[in-house]
Amino acid sequence: MAGELIVEKIENGTVIDHIPAGMGLKVLSILKVDAGSKVALLMNVASKRLGSKDIVKISEKKLDENEVNRIALVAPNATLNIIQNGTVVEKNEVHLPKSLYGVANCPNPKCITNNERVKTHFTQEKNSRFRCHYCEMLFDTSELSF
Amino acid sequence: MLRGKDIISIRDLEKSDIEFLLKRADEMNVALASGKRLDLLQGKIIATIFFEPSTRTKMSFQSAIKLLGGQNLNFSSIESSSMKKGENLADTLRMIDGYSSLLIIRHALEGSARYAAEICEHPVINAGDGGNQHPTQTLLDLFTINKMKGRIRGLNVSLVGDLKHARTMRSLLYGLAMFNANITLISPPGLEMSKKIVDEVRERFGANIMEHTTMDLSDADVAYICRIQKERFADPYEAEMAQRSFRVTKDVLKGVKDDLILLHPLPKVDEIAPEIDNTKYAKYFEQAKLGVPMRMALIAEVLGV
Numbered sequence: 001m002a003g004e005l006i007v008e009k010i011e012n013g014t015v016i017d018h019i020p021a022g023m024g025l026k027v028l029s030i031l032k033v034d035a036g037s038k039v040a041l042l043m044n045v046a047s048k049r050l051g052s053k054d055i056v057k058i059s060e061k062k063l064d065e066n067e068v069n070r071i072a073l074v075a076p077n078a079t080l081n082i083i084q085n086g087t088v089v090e091k092n093e094v095h096l097p098k099s100l101y102g103v104a105n106c107p108n109p110k111c112i113t114n115n116e117r118v119k120t121h122f123t124q125e126k127n128s129r130f131r132c133h134y135c136e137m138l139f140d141t142s143e144l145s146f
Numbered sequence: 147m148l149r150g151k152d153i154i155s156i157r158d159l160e161k162s163d164i165e166f167l168l169k170r171a172d173e174m175n176v177a178l179a180s181g182k183r184l185d186l187l188q189g190k191i192i193a194t195i196f197f198e199p200s201t202r203t204k205m206s207f208q209s210a211i212k213l214l215g216g217q218n219l220n221f222s223s224i225e226s227s228s229m230k231k232g233e234n235l236a237d238t239l240r241m242i243d244g245y246s247s248l249l250i251i252r253h254a255l256e257g258s259a260r261y262a263a264e265i266c267e268h269p270v271i272n273a274g275d276g277g278n279q280h281p282t283q284t285l286l287d288l289f290t291i292n293k294m295k296g297r298i299r300g301l302n303v304s305l306v307g308d309l310k311h312a313r314t315m316r317s318l319l320y321g322l323a324m325f326n327a328n329i330t331l332i333s334p335p336g337l338e339m340s341k342k343i344v345d346e347v348r349e350r351f352g353a354n355i356m357e358h359t360t361m362d363l364s365d366a367d368v369a370y371i372c373r374i375q376k377e378r379f380a381d382p383y384e385a386e387m388a389q390r391s392f393r394v395t396k397d398v399l400k401g402v403k404d405d406l407i408l409l410h411p412l413p414k415v416d417e418i419a420p421e422i423d424n425t426k427y428a429k430y431f432e433q434a435k436l437g438v439p440m441r442m443a444l445i446a447e448v449l450g451v
Contacts, residue, residue: 134257
C-alpha cells in the first residue's frame with residue numbers, strides 16, 4: 001500500500017513499545033545487541049496514549065535487569081512484549097526501580113564513583129529523582145547517563 | 147546510641163542522636179573546664195587521614211583524641227605515603243583500618259568518606275568530603291548556638307555569603323531545619339543555595355526558610371557568615387563587588403539585636419572587617435574552640451566509651 005511502511009514480524013525476541021517519540025535511538029543505544037540480531041526502530045508512530053511514539057523490535061533477545069532499568073529511566077512508560085514463536089507470551093510495563101546499582105553514571109565529576117573503582121548506587125526519592133549514595137547529589141532521570 | 151556507627155552525613159543522624167551529642171559535648175566541656183582527667187580512650191589508636199589541608203578540623207580532632215587519653219596515628223599527605231608509589235585509596239584505607247580503632251578522613255572527592263566506611267571494618271568519621279558534607283562542623287555549629295542561646299528552636303538564623311558553594315551551609319541548613327529554627331538565606335544573586343536543597347529541607351522538615359539578596363541582619367539572633375569564593379567568578383570585578391556588598395562591617399551591625407551572635411566556620415579572609423573581631427557579637431573563635439568538646443563527645447560515642 002502506498003505510503004505504508006511494512007516491518008517484518010519477529011518470531012522470537014522483544015518488542016519495546018510506548019517509547020516517547022525521539023527516545024528510540026537512546027533505547028537502542030542502551031541495548032546490547034548481538035551481531036546476528038535483526039533490529040527495527042520505528043519512530044514517530046501514531047499512538048492513542050502518547051500522541052506519537054517510538055518502537056524498537058529485536059529478534060532473539062531477552063533484556064537483562066540492567067537494560068530494563070536503564071530503559072525505565074529514558075522511557076518510564078515503555079511496555080516490553082516478549083515474543084515466542086510469533087506470539088506475545090509476556091507483556092510488562094517498565095517501572096522506575098527504587099535503587100540503581102551500576103546502572104547509570106553519576107553526573108557529578110567530583111563524585112568518588114567517577115574517580116575510583118566504585119560501583120554507582122542511586123536511590124529513588126520524590127518526583128522520580130535519584131540521589132547518589134556517595135556524593136548525595138539529587139538528579140532528574142534526564143541528567144543520568146550510561 | 148552511636149556505638150560502632152559511621153558519621154558520614156548529617157542526613158544519617160536523627161534529631162535524638164544530635165540532642166544526645168549536644169548533651170555529651172556539654173559534659174565534655176564541663177570536664178575540660180574543671181581540668182578533670184579523662185582516660186576514656188586508653189589503649190585506643192585513632193587515625194586522622196587528611197588528604198586535604200586543614201587547620202581547625204584536624205587539630206581539634208587531634209586535641210580531642212589526646213584529651214580523651216587516646217593515641218593518634220596521623221596521615222598527612224600523599225607525598226609521604228605509598229600512594230606516591232601508586233597505591234589506590236581503597237588499599238591505603240584498608241591498611242590504616244588495620245592499625246586503628248577509628249578513622250577520621252578528609253578527602254577532596256565527594257562520597258569518599260561513604261566509600262571509606264564501606265571498605266573499613268572500624269567506624270569512619272567524615273571530616274569533609276569535597277563540597278558535599280562536613281557533619282562534625284554542623285554538630286559543633288549547633289552545639290555553639292545551643293550553648294550561647296540556650297535553644298535552637300524558634301531562633302532567627304541568617305546564613306550569609308556564598309551559599310551555592312559552601313558545604314558547611316548545606317549541612318547547617320539541614321541541621322537548623324531539623325531543630326525548627328527560622329532560617330533566612332542571604333546571598334548575592336547567582337550564589338544562592340541550590341533550589342533542590344532548599345525544597346528538600348522545606349518538604350522534609352516543613353522549615354520556615356526565607357531568601358534575600360541584600361544584607362539585613364536586623365531581625366537575626368544568629369548570623370552565620372561564610373566567605374564569597376572569589377575564585378568561582380569569571381570576572382574579578384564582579385567578585386570584588388559581591389564581596390563588598392556582603393562584608394560585615396560596623397555599619398552593617400547598626401540596628402541589630404543586642405544579643406546577636408556572629409559565627410563563621412573559619413578561615414575568614416575579608417568577609418568580616420577586622421574591627422568586628424573585638425565586638426561583643428563576634429563569637430567565631432569561641433565557636434572554633436567548641437569543636438574540641440563536640441569532637442570528644444562524638445569520638446567517645448562512636449567508640450562506646
